[in-house]
Amino acid sequence: MDNKKKTALIAMSGGVDSSVAAELMAKRGFSCIGCTMRLYENDMIGEDLFGTCCSLKDTQDARAVTEKIGIPYYIYHYENEFREMVIEPFVCSYEKCETPNPCIRCNKYLKFDILYKKAMELGCEYIVTGHYARIEEKDGHFYLKKAVDLSKDQSYVLYDLTEEQLSHTVFPLGDFHKTEARQIAEENEFVTSHKSDSQDICFVPDGDYASMIKRYRNKDYPGGDIVDKDGNVIGHHNGLINYTIGQRRGLGVAAEKRLYVTKLDIEKNQVVLSDNEDLFKTDLTVRDFHWITGEMPKGDVRCSVKIRYKHKEQPATVTLPEKEGGMAHISFDEPQRAITAGQSAVLYDGDIVLGGGIIDHAD
Template sequence: MRILAAMSGGVDSAVAAARAVDAGHEVVGVHLALSRAGGTLRTGSRGCCTIEDAMDARRVADKLGIPFYVWDFSERFRDDVIDDFVAEYQAGRTPNPCMRCNEKIKFAALLERALELGFDAVCTGHYAILRDGERGLELHRSSEEAKDQSYVLGVLTAEQLAHTYFPLGETPSKALVRAEAEARGFTVAKKPDSYDICFIPDGDTRGWLADKVGTAPGEILDREGAVVGSHDGAHAFTVGQRKGLRLGVPAPDGKPRFVLEVRPVTNTVVVGPKEALAIGELAGGRFTWAGAAPLDATTPFRCDVQVRAHADPVPAVAVVRDGELVVTPDDPLHGVAPGQTAVIYDHTRVIGQCTIDRTVSAVPAGV
């Protein structure tokens, strides 16, 4: 096959590209430039897709003897990921930019261009497994549970999975990947993994948002509507947050309070006890299926639901009702916010996902 290897400059994508070459594929490496800031550099584990990362990727490609290119996707990244991130926070939601990047950039814009240029598939260093099932290609969790990245790939459709290649999925551990990189002489063998939001490398999301949308003083309310504090902008808060609330009125029971709801229209934040973060139902109208859809999604079916990249899956019942994917966990989930992604599984197989539009508390107000 003709393979376009997406090379981030990290150890995973480097070894994935090398394995694609070893498998006899015709491989071309590409690094995505997602920022037009010419001086962008990595700081330890913070940031990705920087100048340093591009140079690391080029060194690996040179060692493998494959062609290498840098493609400027900065405008598409700004429109589909950064602007979406800001808009979601302004709407009182908690977005996952990594999900949006996978959906809109790595497996939409990049894959579209790859197919236009005659490539058969895009290769990445994600830890996930593709298997042939009775009804077509299936996406499964990787063999290394702690590193599994099937959650952030839950947005992929059947058509996208058909043109995707994950050489690392069956690898038992990240340590083995690093050892392989070192044996191959890759300088990225010990390079730290990136974390946090790549376009906010200093980790100060609140400050970054304030620069983008400004500040607007508002009230913090309890569940009964009483004013218990003030803030400089509702966009700076997310459901489940405890720190930085600056509450002027202590809770009657003296216990900490958490953000339960963000209301952007009135610029207010609602807080309450930790118990009120328990969610008994979640739903989203923007849902997709990873591979074949359930035979009858309008009939409730058993599944597991996962709401964060590193969260444990929870047994649940899912159903498509009134244009929404509605998921009811067997036990309440905690701290789930609109804007997050819920991925549903059948054991190790990814069934599909939805962006959460609404949640239903398992603990009514006043209880």
């Protein structure tokens, strides 16, 4: 990459990773602009205090880092866009008994669409984030790859990027381990150097997504029966949004053996519990399929597929759709546990991300 007089817009959350990303780009000779995306206000989520990414402390920390590096810093307000493109679909997905990953939508529609366009408007050649992933240019194509530090790899939540976006994106931390990133922050005496990693969804800082949804909608969700796989009533639930496939804890059902949520039945307003072995399935269908590089192959593709962020990808045969955005069918070589609608299935060829889509249902 020729970085001579190149300008980069650095997305800064106020955390250690984006701070180090900015430092690395500045050291490489780029003309850098730091920015923080303000994504929500208190009334959106019903919190008295901001959670991660949008708190006053985070913006102060990001500004302090940019001052130390010696680069300009701006705050861009995208509250309405975030509400429309991330929070509302998140809530709707739970209301359809899915379990969404809002980070994927945020990356697709906010960081690498709206902010990406802002970078281009500012005359920046690149947009930069603190994600742990890599981009490789080869044979006229840009490939998204896993990070060197596999324990921090975030390629899963970036599968919806296009080649055009990848060609104007830099992930400086892709070749680093987290311990190295912290060391760089410490050496530069950044205020973020000892900041802990955020673990929860940024707009659900306490992790209680069901309460957030109730506050957001200003409503309660109707309770109903908890049944076993034979339809026998064994308990009562307090709203389907409180449950997800594979859940065992917090069911409020006394049983002689461990039971797990295997189905959420919207029509009957029932939570179905069954044995752990009933959670294993081989086939699933995904919607909104996206293929990253080049022309999408016809027919079947052998690759590895990851069905959630912490899942270890497994070998499978994927029947691709005829066109981008269509439905794909995935058949694993071995049954996988708790395939969950709303999560994303991401395809890998070794450490290269091929594409993926949102899980519609397990077959």
